[in-house]
Amino acid sequence: MTRNGLVVFLAAILAATGMVQAQRNYSMRTIGQHADEVLGVFVNNANTMVATCGLDETIKLWSLPDGALLKTLTGHTAQVNNVSFSTDGNSLVSGSSDLTIRIWDLPSGKQKSVLRGHSAEVIGVYWDPVEGSHLVASTSFDKTVKLWDADLGIEVKTYRGHSMQTNNIAYSYDGKYLASCSDDRTIMIWSTDIRKKDALMVLHGHQAPVLTVLYSFDSKYLASADQNGVIKIWSMPSGELVRTINAHTELVQDVSFAEDNKTLVSASLDKKVKLWNIETGECLFTQDVGVEVWSVDLTSNAEILVLGCADGSVRFLVEQNSQTGRSTPNSKGAR
């Protein structure tokens, strides 16, 4: 066996045993356009639809995998900072600088309710991933985290503890915890038991405002990203820091997990989108998008990455040599 043959042979064995994750390759295409910067991207559980939102005060719904524009939702009176689908995909929540949270009926696209209660811009929103839940969590420049019942249209609870604006929010997929991040450089973990008010845990370690957090689908990891482009991986629920990745040279506003719970995608204002193996810290793929990228999400198997860009474009990165583009076999994540 030649030297090259030996290398290929060993790599094949390592890949087969799962010790090395294969590098991935994607091709990029622009599927549509907002009138201004795209700030939020969210793929539904069934991998059939993606919602985007941005400075143009609209929310757009696009089909997956085709990327056809399905609907444009209007009603917010300031930029829309984030969106999140309900588990069944029949509702969407949005958070805006107009200080409101809005609940939308899908696929009709009608606004179901306007939730008022934050005293400053609403930045993050996240729909409780537990099947059938009507609870929605939000963050705001008013430093609080609020929990809402989207069905009853009421503010259920306010979590207080951050000393500066709260930037983003994520539920654990087992529904037990909420993670919030803040300009105060911390991440706070809260119980979703509405009788408990104080943070269960405060995670320190970031050296800059923490812009986003997200649980893996098995709820065993929490990924966080900050204004310096650093990503941290935390073991949950212990809160132990597993890994620090100096991922980007500019702020990272958004990260997202694939259903394997170890592949993470990050998007940055350094114009790069990167895929990571969080178990090894290895970068699996880098795409120079050529424009700042605010937001990213992916289909369950990471065959399509959806990018929200500062030039208003919504772009797909489609994995090459896969069946993608046509198939959306599994629900998003294994719960």
Added chain:
Amino acid sequence: MKNVVIKLIARGEGNMMGKKVVAAIVGLLCSFSMMSAQSAIGTVVTVTGYILNSNTLMPVDAAYSLYDSNGKKVGQSSRANVADGFLVTGLKPGSSYTIRVEDPRFFKQDYAVTVPQTSKYAEISKDIVVRPLEVGKKLSLLPIPFDFRKGDLKDGTEDELETVAKMLAMNPNVNVEIVCYADEEGSADAARTMSLTRGNTLKTFIERAGVSGGRVTVRQVGTTDPINPPPLKKGAKGKRYVGSVYLVVTKV
């Protein structure tokens, strides 16, 4: 037996933590009191929150009263906790109430609270933002009811403006001045023209909502907002800046 139990938590002096402990105990007692009342009135939902100053978002100990959907005052007037602006009150599910801030330091204003008919929640949350009533105070109008470089009202902002007009109507002795700053650096003449256009648009809206035009003046400004200026190029990313709009109290 009143059909609503109102208890306001502890006041007094001492450190914040001590007050929170006292507040928790009184809150607990309040809950027990509510429980004893439940046999007569059914389930009571506890409403908790803070009264916050709109300019600082810091808690304040503002005085307030509670009214039912018929406009009947419920219980005694109360005051948010001196230490941290915390308020707690018990309300009947399936009912709507109005919390009216009645404190000479702040604009008198109504805040609606609807308690849904459900046994799902023993407690719900409600923060109240009050505007300070002091000559010279600048009160931000948020969200800003104009689009970039536009002088007419943005669709969908009417609800918020009606709330402002209603607040002015509830404070008939208060006069205000509308100040609208430019969206971007440029000629002072252009800035003044836009400032006047927007100011007059707002004044017209407020007058149509029933507030005497004599109480509302428009101040023309030819600059961007010195307190909240347009962001520099890097800071502008991810934000859509529109010039600030203020109500300035000119007479109390």
